[in-house]
Amino acid sequence: MSIRHVLIVDDEPDIRELLEITLGRMGLETRSAGDLKEATTRLREGSFDLCLTDLRLPDGSGIQLVDFIQRQHPDLPVAVISAHGTMETAIAALKAGAFDFVAKPLDLERLRALVGSALRLSQDGAPAQPERRRQPLLGDSPAMQNIRETVAKLARSQAPVYIHGESGTGKELIARQIHDLGPRRTAPFVPVNCGAIPPELMESEFFGHLKGSFTGASADRPGLFQAADGGTLFLDEVADLPLAMQVKLLRAIQERKIRPVGASQEIPVDVRILSATHKNLAAEVAGNRFRQDLYFRLNVIELQAPPLRDRVDDIPLLAAHLLERIAARWGQTPLALADDALQALQRHTFPGNVRELENILERAATLCEGRTLHTTDLHLPAATVAGIPLAGDDLTTAATGDSALDVHLANQQREAIRRALEQTRWNKTQAAELLGISFRQLRYRLKKLGIE
């Protein structure tokens, strides 16, 4: 491989020398600059594979350099060196697009790991995992444009990102994009639904186990951390982790080491952690259901996935894309969406967000006889069709009133739920998914509407 070049920016000669020696021993060529002005000159003169900059420079801040590199040399990864106790500035640098940060006094092992990852980032043209076609994160609304820009910046960093948003808003898709656009893209992206693992199997699922370590452990088995080594572990529904597991997870993240069940030795792992939940994690912390120390670890950077009802302008594009996806699955040409149907969709409140839109279109495409979907094909709630917006997702409030419209709406809901339950042979989890609502919402509605 050709020699890689690193630009070191620090005003302290001792630190510059330490970095030059450490990186030199890694076989890297270094150039140094003592301030912002010199750094920009060096950047103009030569081409680099990595820039390491101090955050405090005599003529400005390292964040200014991060900004400059983002604009002028977008393919160059930049990592920042922060003085001890200036976590906030380090996070600001990550948000500005820095790849990672190391704290002073420098931990050389950590520095070497950082440089290794950064150089993978600057290696041109590393393809994403080949077997999976990347799904785009669609939407032209300002909120989605903002998310895409932030995702592109966060992809270059190593920071943990916590994605908050309602069910079906695209949290997993956002996490995948962060992985796919970053230096870890050639390694696995491993999503795990923390709420779906039985508590007694959790430790073994995350950390693996050795043969014979418990009844049923008939062979050595690697865990999710090993599966994601070099890549990204996406902890979906992270609020559902039991407290005992939260302690173990925090340790694994802090130490960057895990111990498989039944093993006596710890093994090092290199995993970037992304997490998400539809719950309010801060409230979970306040209610003592989620450990504050783990919350701070996961939530270095927070991203909000906006609900679909707050970006109705995205619905036409999303609907067209989803209809194409459905048609491709069936080997057919996509159905068209009539104006009346589009308008009805834009009035709907989408408690299940993009996933609900997908389900509505899939159901409509299955049942529709022609090549164009009209409002009636969508089976939306009567109030939506009639243009009567109902607050939030709670259509069930309608069932408590006495008016003819209330009764009519309650009947409509009862019918839709019954149909979904029949279609899924009374599997409530699947029925909820089909209806684009959460399991809890379905249970609540069943009770409220008196469905046995």
Ligand SMILES: Nc1ncnc2c1ncn2[C@@H]1O[C@H](COP(=O)(O)OP(=O)(O)OP(=O)(O)O)[C@@H](O)[C@H]1O
């Ligand atoms: N902006 C988007 N562009 C294209 N497809 C999207 C977008 N947002 C969501 N989707 C699609 O909607 C579906 C749900 O998305 P995803 O699973 O990422 O949501 P989620 O927020 O993780 O859901 P949950 O909270 O239930 O786990 C997926 O099929 C995804 O591809």
